[in-house]
Amino acid sequence: MDDGTDNGGSSLLITESERKKLLAELRTRLFWVGEKIPYFVEINGKKCKPHxxxxxxxxKETLSDDENKQIEKCIAVLKEKESVDELELETKEMTREEAKTLSDETAGLLRAIMDLREIKEGVSKKREKEFHEMFSTQRTEEIRRWLNFLKEAEKK
Known part of the structure; x- marks a missing residue:
């Protein structure tokens, strides 16, 4: 009986519904949550290190004009690679494992593109500053609560 497997059943081919599910996940609004930027990606025969x-x-504290241009170029290259990967995922016959690996890589590339855009726009620095301010405020409030607790404990 042919069940779409080889190597003793370990390489099932991806079904259309599984393929659609992976593609839908890539196209959702918060797909990037928990995704990791790939450490290595092969683009046009070269190994790149997007992470x-x-x-x-x-x-970097500030970006030079040259670095901003590099970011734009990097975004364009990553978008092209992401498009190629997504098209492969949509059309190429592959195993479930290959599809999952390709889907993970594609999501990681999209995450890298988003991060690079935020870096270029200064959003990441703004968020970092807001985080530190919020953390500092919460820490101060926590210290005040402890001091009040100790004062109340001394009275009793």
Missing amino acids: DRVWDLIN
């Missing part, structure tokens, strides 16, 4: 690039840029 390292995004990390380097996030940790």
Whole structure:
């Protein structure tokens, strides 16, 4: 009986409904939550390191004009690769495992594109500043609560 497997059943081909599900997940609004930017991606025969690039840029205090141009170029290259991956996922015959791997890579590329856009627009620095301000405020409130608790404990 042919069940669409080879190697003893370990390589089931992806079904159309599974394919549609993976594509739908990529196209949802919050697809990127929990997704990791790939450490290595092959683009036009070259190994690229999107994770390292995004990390380097996030940790820069300010960006030069040249770095902003590099970000734009990087976004364009990643978008092209993401489109190719998504088209493959949509049309290519592959196993479930291959499809999941490709879907994860595609989601990671989309995450990298979003992060690079935020870096270029300064959104990531603004969010970081807001986080630190909120953390500082919460910490101050927590210290005040402890001091009040200790004062009340001394009275008793």
